[in-house]
Amino acid sequence: MVHRQVASTVNEPSRTPTSKINQPMTRLLQQSLLVASLLVGSTVLLAGCSRSPDRIYPPAYGLGAGAAAITAYDEDGDGAIAGDEIDRVPGIRAGLGQVDADNDGRVTAEEIDTRIQSWIDSKVGAMTVGCQVKLDGKPLADAQVEFAPEPFLGPSVHPATATTGPDGEASVSMAAEHLSDPRYAGVACGWYKIRVNSASQAIPSKYNSDTTLGCEVAMKAHWLYEDKVVIEMTSK
Numbered sequence: 473m474v475h476r477q478v479a480s481t482v483n484e485p486s487r488t489p490t491s492k493i494n495q496p497m498t499r500l501l502q503q504s505l506l507v508a509s510l511l512v513g514s515t516v517l518l519a520g521c522s523r524s525p526d527r528i529y530p531p532a533y534g535l536g537a538g539a540a541a542i543t544a545y546d547e548d549g550d551g552a553i554a555g556d557e558i559d560r561v562p563g564i565r566a567g568l569g570q571v572d573a574d575n576d577g578r579v580t581a582e583e584i585d586t587r588i589q590s591w592i593d594s595k596v597g598a599m600t601v602g603c604q605v606k607l608d609g610k611p612l613a614d615a616q617v618e619f620a621p622e623p624f625l626g627p628s629v630h631p632a633t634a635t636t637g638p639d640g641e642a643s644v645s646m647a648a649e650h651l652s653d654p655r656y657a658g659v660a661c662g663w664y665k666i667r668v669n670s671a672s673q674a675i676p677s678k679y680n681s682d683t684t685l686g687c688e689v690a691m692k693a694h695w696l697y698e699d700k701v702v703i704e705m706t707s708k
């Protein structure tokens with residue numbers, strides 16, 4: 473069975489003025505995206521392939537993930553992730569227009585659980601996610617890219633990684649043991665922190681240990697016109 477997904481994700485760069493739902497994100501993003509912009513797009517995977525991989529089912533997202541997210545990130549105890557708190561969950565910040573259903577800038581446990589249910593309902597087990605990493609405007613080869621799922625999603629959402637080629641591009645994927653067919657790359661729906669490291673270049677901590685990069689991998693994202701996550705970093 474082929475399950476073709478359109479990949480999706482994330483950080484709305486300020487150059488996407490067409491998205492109404494992300495208008496509230498604009499100010500936040502203009503701050504962080506001056507130095508880092510992340511686009512995620514998607515590609516259709518394996519369509520028409522005669523050797524279809526076995527179906528990959530969605531992860532068993534943790535029960536009470538929304539409540540766990542509030543516990544982890546609602547520092548002022550008002551019952552929602554809002555304001556600066558959102559910056560600590562860059563995956564949610566990137567997909568704020570999708571999760572903040574009432575568009576009030578506050579993300580509640582219920583909204584998180586509703587968004588997770590939409591991933592489950594989409595029956596998407598894994599999506600293709602390509603990425604391109606740039607440092608000071610130039611493609612960065614041999615960069616290690618990690619998509620670290622938010623812990624509140626539970627242990628069945630696995631990290632995904634990639635190492636960029638000479639063009640700075642790579643296909644991000646979970647480890648082979650989490651894919652039904654190791655010939656194919658895939659990332660489960662979820663909110664991820666993105667970390668980039670390099671053995672040859674100094675990468676500021678805002679892109680790794682204190683990352684501000686994140687994305688939502690999911691169907692029906694507004695940036696579907698893009699075909700990959702573009703991570704633009706500056707060395708200073």
Ligand SMILES: [Ca+2]
Nearest residue numbers: 546550552554
């Ligand atoms: Ca709060």
Ligand SMILES: [Ca+2]
Nearest residue numbers: 572574576578
């Ligand atoms: Ca809300």
